[in-house]
Amino acid sequence: MADAKVIPFDDDRDRPRGATARGARSRSAAGGAGGAGRRKSDKPGQPSPLAPVPGRRAADEQRGTGQRPEEPGDGPGPGRGPEAEADAAAGAGERADQDAGTGTGAAGAAGGTHEQERPANGLLDRMLGSDWDARASRGLAFLRRRITGDYEVDDFGYDRELTDQVLMSLMRPVYEKYFRVEVKGLENIPAEGPALVVTNHSGTLPLDGLMLQVAVHDHHPDGRHLRLLGADLVFMLPLVNELARKAGHTLACAEDAQALLERGEVVGVMPEGFKGLGKPFADRYKLQRFGRGGFVSTALRAGAPIVPCSIVGAEEIYPMIGNSRTLARLLGFPYFPITPTFPLLGALGAVPLPTKWTIQFGEPIPTDGYPPEAAEDPMLMFNLTDQVRETIQHTLYKLLVRRRSVFF
Amino acid sequence: MGKVVLVTGAARQLAALFVRRIQRDPGVDRVIGVDAQPPQHRLGAAHFVQADIRQPAIGKVLAEYAVDTVVHMDVQGTPLDPRGGSRTSAKETNVIGAMQLLGACQKAPSVRRLVVKSTTSVYGSAPRDPAVFDETTPAKALPSGGFAKDAVEVEGYVRGFARRRPDVAVTVLRFAHILGPAAESPLAAYFSLPVLPTVLGYDPRLQFVHEDDVTDVLRLAAGEPRNGALTAGTFNIAGDGVLLLSQCARRLGCPTVPMLLPAIRWSRSVLRSVGATDFSPEQIRLLTHGRVVRTAHAREVLGFTPRHTTEETLAAFAQGRGEGLLQPRRLAEAVDRLAGLLAPNGNPAAGKQEEVPHHG
Known part of the structure; x- marks a missing residue:
């Protein structure tokens, strides 16, 4: 658990007001909910600090689908905090308003199921940085778009x-x-x-x-x-x-x-x-x-x-002290530079x-x-x-x- | 009195599609398909005349049926019969056929409208060219041979015809690569290869146009102009958006084999001497430098907006083609599985979830 405590302070640094205490609380409750979800909501431009919604996050994980809050079939969140408006910004809409104020701290037993995962997770967090899983999933999403060709270029080929x-x-x-x-x-x-x-x-x-x-x-x-x-x-x-x-x-x-x-x-x-x-x-x-x-x-x-x-x-x-016109003409370049190190030192001279x-x-x-x-x-x-x-x-x-x- | 439309090259798949569709247009009385060979596709209620447009007989056909609209689609990159036809016969049909047809049109007073299917290959494809071609952009390097040169020459004859018969509304439609579920074109043949040879160090930008859009714009150009629209002129027709060749290959699930440019030229001459598949030098140039055209003119003057984007056209083609060796769906699943392996440690791939709607 000592490892787990390292993270909230790191994450809380970019929370402007009164988030430290709540962060610590939700950390212990949220268990392995990890950085991914929080990173997603902590986008710049969302003014209110967002603590994870412990019960919901845990419930999502139990289902193992990682559903986003707005998806249907997601029961009324047991542990919505006052920060629900940030979720609303993420697209939850009216649902969030209904849920807001249904009480905090109902972390419940669901959070506890992840307690045993903490040590391994903490070790990885320490080695790769606290948001490694978010970065990994972003990287995989990027990889997925690239290998399936699902990206856009403009008329000039700008990717x-x-x-x-x-x-x-x-x-x-x-x-x-x-x-x-x-x-x-x-x-x-x-x-x-x-x-x-x-x-x-x-x-x-x-x-x-x-x-x-x-x-x-x-x-x-x-x-x-x-x-x-x-x-x-x-x-x-x-x-x-x-x-x-x-x-x-x-x-x-x-x-x-x-x-x-x-x-x-x-x-x-x-x-x-x-x-x-x-x-x-x-x-x-x-x-x-x-x-x-x-x-x-x-x-x-x-x-x-x-x-x-x-x-x-x-x-x-590249201090160009000479120009080999013959080589330039041969290669079809407008000039062929001779610097104190190039081509004397070969590839090293090109540094x-x-x-x-x-x-x-x-x-x-x-x-x-x-x-x-x-x-x-x-x-x-x-x-x-x-x-x-x-x-x-x-x-x-x-x-x-x-x-x-x-x-x- | 309705229109009488004559369509050349009617034995081909695309022309047959157009013939079937234009019959249903309200203003059209009669459709006559012309080709040197019997049609391989259904032509519906259209009347088919087997005539070679390289022969003066085409003039008799024009007079006999009192044709008022000629849609010239017999400008083709490949000979109709892949076994018997050669590049020479294709060139003859393209160039001599166009000359003969235009001569016949000039003598036929009934002709009021001429629509010519051309190609954006007339712009050539060179590194010194601007990235996006306008209808007025002169090509830096004119195509030196092959189909593109034929198209340039045909367009030249068409311009001459337009000067001699100012009473005829002449429309030249320069199409980007035509693809679709059943399209036959050199690029479609290329994309049907199990492994795509590409030019090492080049990733050309490509634009496609869907065959449905081709028939739509041909119908638009062959019909009476709508209010405010002007159908005479030269127009680029291409789907919106641009795809890179590497992107196309990934979407089709084809592995690519990048080859050095000299190696490609060499293997081409070897393949040609063996008599196997042939790919033209202009196709190699296209796959080296690519080509993108601006379609604003067609939008504003002709009033035509393609229904399919370049991306959708490729998707439609991919459906008709069957799956490649590296199916994008499989690759995506593999990545998702990898994400799933990471998931128990953290939130199950937030990024992945966001992506799912795009893939359906």
Whole structure:
């Protein structure tokens, strides 16, 4: 039983008021009801703290079906607490109101049947964390959806579930531990509606785009998802194209950008393209030409604000001191980088340097004040392109001045 | 006076389905099916004329029955007779047949309406293309051969015909892959394989259209336009939503064998020289890069909304096909059993319970 006592305190931490005593009480009564049910109801946004409903939970378990409260045939709950409204939020509806106030603490003998299971369960809880069973069941539900193909992708092949559950978790350690990315100004990406994020591009391999995606995904207060536009090379390479599409990237062309903005997505674009990505180390933090400014006309057509974004730190991950044009032509790549370690050390040389990154989002530049024919106006295009470019360049310089060291 | 509808390629399953359905339309007096071979499927009360559209005789048929609506469905990826027919004869029927038919239509003053069944293959399938094709998107790489090139050429002739006969309402319907309980198409044949060869490192996006939706939209285009709708023009027809090939394989319960692209090309030439099953280069390209089209134009102008989504179409096809080696139901049961093993220790899989309604 000593093990069992560890859990409530852990769980009670996120209960705002007066839950400790009740939690302890219900813990001893609920027995093996475990974290799964409680986790389910403890979703954020349900204000009232929820203690498990001991009798019902136990009754469910006895039946071994794990029925949810709203299912018919579930007798009147003997032990509904005052927290019944949380169950109502979970869909129980009027039933819960009727049951509310029928008394607490009628844990009864049912709870007792699980007493003998506690030690084993407690051991697992200790080893795997208190909510291991909830996580396991979530994982199995995920596995089940994946192997039966029961998930959705959008027209561009964006697999949101896979991105959230797998791809982002794979990139997160790189983001948090390796590059220790610091993000500023995320509030400049609007909470809803379209936006075009324009950033500098550097680092020989497009890791900056991936880190930008993690930054928006993990830290934007409204959980926006960044849809990056990639070069056609990305969509020609096997495996890379598959992963890029599933992560929500699509080809950098006016049609796709327009379609995404019309759907109200946040679109990320690197107008420098390969010119920025494959520039020599000596040119670091010097913005290259911004294409033909097609991104401005796309944003104007969609009326989407342009959010300039500067990334510091990506330039130094692979200091490109040379470019083997012969190899590049042979392999069909726009450049073939030679860094102090690559290809000298082979695969080991392909490990990026652990630089410290800063991503700064700037003030959005509105584009909805222009007449519809503005998208065709070359002067306006060049002016807006220059404005965006200057903003990013100045922010880069500011961030560089403030930077203590490349690696810290 | 009702309409007289002529349907080419009536020996095929899909055209036969359309012939049976359009007879029941109130405005239709008479339906004439035409094909070079006797029909293999019921045509109901329709009149079948065995005529080769590659021959000028088709003009006589048009004149004899005073046809006012021509539905050209004889643009096919596979020859009608899998043993006797070759790719050359299929190409001839597609291209020469379309030329001959359009020439005959041009000479027939009674013709008021022409509906052509085309395919979204005309967009090709290349990594440089935008992710979603519009009716107006020019293909970056035009199909170099095979059925897709035939369709591109047929559409070219149809445009020429529309210029020469401006009084005829011409509708070109570009269909995504047609599937259904009984559909015959190269993709249906591919999905019927016990094990699906796929291209390693590529997961194409696919769109399907249900055969019921195909007949519906053909009837809509062949009939009088509804109020405010305009039936002349080019329209993409596809079910809503997109499925990845890997997703299709999982839903059908087919194991996949990812193969390197060069290996696929090589095995194709080996298979072809042996004379066994043939898959075209455009099919390989489709299974590499995939293709998705926008259907807003059909919705807004033609007033057609498909009843079946891409997902439902695949489900309907899966029902007609029988179960694969790795049945999704079995896999789901296996996972549930695993969840059941965990259950005694905790709450019996809360997540699983939430999923059950989706699977039914």
